[in-house]
Amino acid sequence: MNLWKLSDETLRYAEKIASMTLDIDALYNKERSEAEDGLVVINMGNTIPTPLSGYDEARTRLAELAKEAMTLPEADRRLYYTQTCSTLDAFCAWRQGLLPDMAAQINMFLHVDPAPASEAVLDGYFAELRSMLTDMGYTGSLKEQCAAWEQKNLVPADEVQGTVNDMMAMAREKCGNILELPENDYYHCEVERAMPYNARSDYDHRCVVINIDPILTSPALKHLVCHEAYPGHFMQFSLRRMQYEKGEGGADGLLSVCNHTSSCTFEGIADAGIEFIDWEDSDDDRVYALIATIQAALGTAASYRMHTLKQSDKEVEDFLRRNALVGGEGWVANRMGFIRNTARSALIWSYWRGDQGVFSAWRRVAKEDRARFFSYIYGRLHTVQSLQLFQ
Numbered sequence: 001m002n003l004w005k006l007s008d009e010t011l012r013y014a015e016k017i018a019s020m021t022l023d024i025d026a027l028y029n030k031e032r033s034e035a036e037d038g039l040v041v042i043n044m045g046n047t048i049p050t051p052l053s054g055y056d057e058a059r060t061r062l063a064e065l066a067k068e069a070m071t072l073p074e075a076d077r078r079l080y081y082t083q084t085c086s087t088l089d090a091f092c093a094w095r096q097g098l099l100p101d102m103a104a105q106i107n108m109f110l111h112v113d114p115a116p117a118s119e120a121v122l123d124g125y126f127a128e129l130r131s132m133l134t135d136m137g138y139t140g141s142l143k144e145q146c147a148a149w150e151q152k153n154l155v156p157a158d159e160v161q162g163t164v165n166d167m168m169a170m171a172r173e174k175c176g177n178i179l180e181l182p183e184n185d186y187y188h189c190e191v192e193r194a195m196p197y198n199a200r201s202d203y204d205h206r207c208v209v210i211n212i213d214p215i216l217t218s219p220a221l222k223h224l225v226c227h228e229a230y231p232g233h234f235m236q237f238s239l240r241r242m243q244y245e246k247g248e249g250g251a252d253g254l255l256s257v258c259n260h261t262s263s264c265t266f267e268g269i270a271d272a273g274i275e276f277i278d279w280e281d282s283d284d285d286r287v288y289a290l291i292a293t294i295q296a297a298l299g300t301a302a303s304y305r306m307h308t309l310k311q312s313d314k315e316v317e318d319f320l321r322r323n324a325l326v327g328g329e330g331w332v333a334n335r336m337g338f339i340r341n342t343a344r345s346a347l348i349w350s351y352w353r354g355d356q357g358v359f360s361a362w363r364r365v366a367k368e369d370r371a372r373f374f375s376y377i378y379g380r381l382h383t384v385q386s387l388q389l390f391q
Contacts, residue, residue: 014250117297196337213330219288232270268358357384
């Protein structure tokens with residue numbers, strides 16, 4: 001049972017905000033290049049966009065929706081939808097050339113601190129990782145320790161697909177202990193090369209797509225399975241759709257939106273998935289959890305160097321190469337492909353900042369409250385701020 005069923009007023013409001021989002025997406029699709037992502041990345045609904053005269057009309061309507069959001073019965077929905085209107089308004093302003101500054105885009109799109117990971121923060125992560133690997137018996141420099149750890153846990157590229165399919169079966173079984181699984185609806189694995197991501201969840205085709213250019217390890221694949229499928233993105237999409245069909249969840253939950261105020265919690269919940277199902281059960285898993293945090297932090301630092309400091313591609317690549325501890329050239333290449341895309345250069349903050357927001361909330365939840373927490377975070381969309389209102 002959904003303990004967090006939305007009020008009728010909020011369900012009606014969610015229909016309006018979903019339509020408004022699709023209207024803006026349709027406007028943007030007329031302008032964007034094929035290389036750029038749309039505002040709406042996934043649409044599980046059947047709402048048809050209404051033509052807008054331009055971004056000025058969109059912003060006028062968003063101002064009206066923001067006022068209406070403040071009248072909703074649920075405190076977390078008042079906060080969430082006010083921030084959503086602000087995000088969509090900022091997106092329109094960006095398309096009008098009124099939001100050129102990267103920090104402002106991060107702040108207004110994602111509603112998180114736009115500061116990138118500093119050298120001091122990165123050094124702290126490196127010291128923690130070095131201590132963990134030393135305790136596990138690895139010697140030499142941090143780079144040498146990580147290379148030895150990576151070799152020990154290596155999964156050859158031709159074994160990735162089978163390994164991920166086996167892991168997904170295990171993850172699905174564990175996920176069933178905490179969430180309602182969609183019946184007769186399963187994910188499978190496909191592999192690709194030369195893509196600007198480590199992995200992606202292709203909901204329409206029910207598959208996890210793994211980029212096999214980076215060097216991959218068993219703990220990394222385990223993390224990706226939890227992030228992209230069980231209990232990550234596949235479950236997020238599926239449960240939102242199920243809640244909507246029951247009349248308990250909002251229509252906007254049928255959309256996955258890029259550069260959105262929900263992006264940070266979307267990624268943070270997926271990254272926390274391995275903890276949600278209690279599958280981080282070895283020192284190698286814990287090492288990779290820290291490596292994943294380092295990689296997310298490096299993404300912000302690299303994007304900052306490219307778009308704010310205006311460093312050359314070579315300088316940014318060299319920065320990533322110096323600090324990348326695992327993954328090899330394939331990882332450096334896909335990070336560069338990600339942050340070069342102007343539609344994603346701000347979005348990369350959603351991983352590091354999203355983890356900070358979600359994990360801080362998750363680790364305050366008592367075991368007896370976990371079922372309520374899962375209902376709260378999977379049954380409705382959240383910002384980092386609205387997530388903290390869980391009681």
